[in-house]
Amino acid sequence: MDRIAIIGCGGSGKSTVARQLAGILDVPLTHLDAIYYDEQWNPLPQDEFAGKQEKLVAGERWIIEGNYACTLPIRLAAADTVIFLDLPALTCLWGIIQRRRRYRGGQHQADGVYDRITWNFVRYILGYRRTMRPRVETLIQEYGPHVRLISLRSRRQANQLVDRVRREAQPMA
Numbered sequence: 001m002d003r004i005a006i007i008g009c010g011g012s013g014k015s016t017v018a019r020q021l022a023g024i025l026d027v028p029l030t031h032l033d034a035i036y037y038d039e040q041w042n043p044l045p046q047d048e049f050a051g052k053q054e055k056l057v058a059g060e061r062w063i064i065e066g067n068y069a070c071t072l073p074i075r076l077a078a079a080d081t082v083i084f085l086d087l088p089a090l091t092c093l094w095g096i097i098q099r100r101r102r103y104r105g106g107q108h109q110a111d112g113v114y115d116r117i118t119w120n121f122v123r124y125i126l127g128y129r130r131t132m133r134p135r136v137e138t139l140i141q142e143y144g145p146h147v148r149l150i151s152l153r154s155r156r157q158a159n160q161l162v163d164r165v166r167r168e169a170q171p172m173a
Helices: 014-025 032-036 046-057 072-078 089-103 119-143 155-169
Strands: 003-008 029-031 062-065 081-085 106-108 113-115 148-152
Touching: 003 014, 003 072, 014 029, 014 062, 014 081, 014 155, 029 032, 032 046, 046 062, 046 072, 072 119, 081 119, 089 119, 148 155
Parallel strands: 003 062, 003 081, 029 062, 081 148
Antiparallel strands: 106 113
């Protein structure tokens, strides 16, 4: 696991899993929201956003977390591992509520948290498995047939993955 793309619905825990794995594996971590949005929530033009990702994936080792299906093929083509946090909508909604309680809104780049809740975002979460998951799965099949795909359907499975990677990364005594 040297080039890891972490994808999933908002509130699924992408940033948390990415931070934990980056710490264990000592791999550079990029939160795509930090690249896409500025301090006033203005998005980067798509061609610039894609260009920045092209440079990131040229690295030897990385973790990049975030969805952005329009540029997912860039990450899939270069990744060796994809972690897909495919959690239920209610779990993801609970995740954004917890995030709001912890961070009280706004951007917290050090933690990779971009806490902006809108009704469109809530609708996106509620419809993710119906609309986005099939699109993501198609992109993975098309651009990432070579990747090791790890699909996680619960927070427990995500924690188990992090624990397993931690154990495997520890030197033998």
